[in-house]
Amino acid sequence: MRNRLTFPFSGPLRLLGQALVATAALLLVPAASAAQPTKIVLGYQALWASGGDIFETLRHTNILQLYGFDATFKTFTSGPPLGEAAVAGAVDNFYAADAPVLRAASRLPGSKVLARSHDSRYAIIVGPDFHGGITDLKGKTLSGLFGTTVFPRAIRQITAAGIAQPFQQIHIINQDIPEAAASLQAKQIDATVTWDPTEEKLLRLGYRSIYDSKPGENFGWIGLTGSWLKKNGDDAAVRFLEAWVTAAWWASNHPDQARAWFAKTSGIDPGLLAIADQSDRYLRAPVPDIKTYDFRIDDQTIAGSQAVIDFLVQQKLLPQRIDVKQYVDSSYIERAQQNIRAGKTPDLSAIKVVSP
Template sequence: MNRSRLALPAVLAAAALVIAGCGGSSNADAVGADGTVDLSKVTLVVGDQKGGSEALLTAAGELDDVTYDVQWKPFTSGPPLLDAVASGAVDVGGVGNTPPLFAIDQDKKLKVVQASKQGAQGDAIVVPKGSDVTSVADLEGKKVAVAKGSSANYHLLAQLKTAGLTLDDIDPVWLQPAEGLAAFTGGHVDAWSIWDPFTSQAEVANGAKVLVTGDGVVNGLAFQVASDDALDDPATEAAVSDYLQRLARAQAWANSHRSEWAKAWAKETGLPADVTESAIGRRTYQPIPVADAVPSEQDMWDAFVAQGQLSRDVSLADYFDDRYDDAVLAAAKGAGA
């Protein structure tokens, strides 16, 4: 099985490649003549977002005994991260439920290799304190900040549909999260479609009001996505397998150590503890077989096509690769997930 694509402005794609640095790893010398892999000779380049996998793995102690070299590359959101994955600058990275779809639409060379339900209460459309906007219908004609191709993009689309509106009925302002926060706090937009920890940051630090959450509206899925090049390289592929198992154990740890995880997340990101506690309080990690994600993602795909944001017919199952399912689900179960 397989997965997702993304259409981004050229400047964003270029920025992603600059951030990614010199590129993904070439690990040919880690494979012996008999085909065995020496992980100590492997470098794995991992794309990450604010307070993401690196912070979680560190807090759970899952990086303490890694035998290969992990190089972390930070990104502001999923779309530029997947640009870097598709270019080969990053081997694997974590994103929300929407960036893979835009990447697939561009026929980028990547696969979804791990899926987890994380809930959608932290996916929200927020409005400033004192705003006269009290329903999604009130957003008609309003400026709404949102990162194009992100999970917040689909959440906004879905909420508008429930109110009988489309993107054409509002004034979408396409901004990455940091820019969106600045526009929101500066009073330059009327609402902001975003995800945690930014939702909690807007609520706790800026007094924002949550208009709606994604609970019951969006699928609450998150993914790990790997490049085709990484999956075709035996050494890198082996490192990806180990990495995903560590991540599954770390997520299980987070479910049962919320306070410790909130403190570690605050330390890693510089966010106030009450912000991270709020975000973590409404998130639970539940790994699932990647195939189980396909039906709801196909529904999302169809919605984006109807809106004109995606352009082609595809079989999403071709972009979901289940080679790691057994190992990842076993790791999560063994750790208590």
């Protein structure tokens, strides 16, 4: 006869005993295992406003913790080195204008561009002694950071102004943003393509712009690497985007504090950062209702980015064409924004500053 497990009691006492056994079994499973924070290494640009305000908010408040993340941060001077760090596995995200993000994402299988990060402006800046406009760049020396989106956008504007062969008719050199600003001040170059806060700093020093970008022409993108997405899953990516929108809301409604943090990181005067914030739809003035925030990348933006990529290929600045649509996936930010609008995210009143 087969032995059977029996309980010495019956009825309610037996049910109680079964419940106690089940509870004991559950207690053997570490409770913290299901609540372990998701680790993420975030890279951002210390010389690019206004997205820096949002990253500093993530860094100095408990927003990422509220969404279940354990984050570390690394800063870079511009998008191309940040992208290289992502390719090398040193950071888990992409954060730059469209072209550098796409360059990096295309080298990492499974990587995705998830959302717009912020609006920004750029300009072609010349020295006080420069006379004329864009067409007067013929025969002059122009610097730009080749791996950025701003550079090809500026070159397209130069072409549209009438300089049909800019690489033959202008002496164009590759320089990072700090190096280019120093070269312009030393009169080693005649013009540079740059963005805020360096753009505003040069304007205040008496330099002038011969081309100003139009509203919506320049912007940042956020993406995550394929390895991070594979390890942590789609839901974690959605949570990260929820945290991003929440940080944008906090920065919008606490602008002085967000700028003060970014000023400390960048070494840039907060007044210059305030000017840069005027280019962003949510940072130029407080936007109290978080449910109105929208960071989706629309079809028109994708088409514009594809035109930039195709221009880079045509100018032999990119070895092969990248299909932008293949990498942009707006479903994540749509889910994140739906959750925020439905009140399925942490209470905004729970946000606290955790480091000065």
